[in-house]
Every structure is written in C-alpha cells, then in structure tokens.
Amino acid sequence: QRAVFYPLQTFSKDAxxxxSEIPICIEVTEKENLQFMKDLAEALGCTAHKISTEQRQTLHLAAVFINNFTNQLYRIAHEISDAKSINFDILKPLIMETARKVQDMSPYMAQTGPAKRNDKKTIKRHLKQLENEDHKAIYELLTASIKKTHNYR
Incomplete structure (x- = not known):
C-alpha cells in the first residue's frame, strides 16, 4: 500500500x-486509503485534492517556477539594488502587489513591463546596466519569453 500526502507549500525553519491555507494533494494506490488521507488533511484544517502521480509531478514542476525561480529573481534584484545602495525593502510592496494580482486575474493578464510593451529603448538600457553576464542572460531569456507570449518578436 502506498499513499502520498503532499502539502503544496514551501517550508522554512522557524516560519x-x-x-488552513495549505492545499494538501493526496495520491493513493488503493481507494480505501483515500478517506483516511482526506480525514488526515481535514484534521490539520487543510483542503485535500485527489491527484495522480503525473499531476503531482507537474504541480511540483510548476511550484519550482512559482517559488524557487521567483525567489532567485528576488535574490538577483536584491544584489542589483544592494550594489547601488538601494534598500531592498523599497521593492517589497511591488512583490506583494504582483502576488496579489494573480489572485484576481490570470498571469497572462497580470503581465506588465517593457517586454510586454515591446519597449526596446528601456530593454536596451536595462541590458546596458547589467554587469553580471548571468543576470543579463536571464533578463534576455525572460524578455524573449514575455515578448513571444504577447506576440512580439
């Protein structure tokens, strides 16, 4: 018998x-285990979602984009702002508003910025400002992805 109890959340020490806000994804091989797993989730005050192995793996992939990659972008932004003696806290309301917007609309509709507008002048200036080649490559890749999504080439 095998069952997976997968809380879809990031966990950090002391956090x-x-x-009640953490979705629990449940994967069972035997149907008789499903109710037990649902009851366990309910005992924690969580909402349970029955998923397949493939769905769980896909959720994990999507979660890496949402959480891990986004956090790396925060780290890069912190490094960029720190290098010019700008307090990273100034950017925190933007982080919160960006996360809030996708609660009310699709990520496609929430997208803003120079790549979505195809603002070549701003993109060129940003690339000139970036001294770190890895940061520049990330900027170029994400800009190209946004432009492609919004039908600019």
Whole structure:
C-alpha cells in the first residue's frame, strides 16, 4: 500500500504557517486509503485534492517556477539594488502587489513591463546596466519569453 500526502507549500525553519491555507494533494494506490488521507488533511484544517502521480509531478514542476525561480529573481534584484545602495525593502510592496494580482486575474493578464510593451529603448538600457553576464542572460531569456507570449518578436 502506498499513499502520498503532499502539502503544496514551501517550508522554512522557524516560519509559521496557517495550515488552513495549505492545499494538501493526496495520491493513493488503493481507494480505501483515500478517506483516511482526506480525514488526515481535514484534521490539520487543510483542503485535500485527489491527484495522480503525473499531476503531482507537474504541480511540483510548476511550484519550482512559482517559488524557487521567483525567489532567485528576488535574490538577483536584491544584489542589483544592494550594489547601488538601494534598500531592498523599497521593492517589497511591488512583490506583494504582483502576488496579489494573480489572485484576481490570470498571469497572462497580470503581465506588465517593457517586454510586454515591446519597449526596446528601456530593454536596451536595462541590458546596458547589467554587469553580471548571468543576470543579463536571464533578463534576455525572460524578455524573449514575455515578448513571444504577447506576440512580439
């Protein structure tokens, strides 16, 4: 018998989480285990979602984009702002508003910025400002992806 109890959330030492806001993904090989797993999720105050192995793996992939890659972009932004003695806290309301917007609209509709507008002048200036080649490559890749999504080449 095998069952997976997968809380779709990031966990950090000493971070307090409200378990009622954490979706629990449940994967079972035997149907008779499903209710037990749902009851366990409910006991924690969580909402349970029955998923397949493939769906769980896909959710994990999507979560890496949403959480891990986004956090790396925060780290890069922190490094860029730090290099010019700009307090990273100034950017935190933008982080919060960006996350809030996708609660009300699709990520496609929430997209803003120079790549979405195809603002070549701003993109060129940003690339000139970037001294780190890895940061420049990330900027170029994400800009190209946004432009392609919004039908600019």
């Amino acid at each position: 307090e989480l409200d378990f």
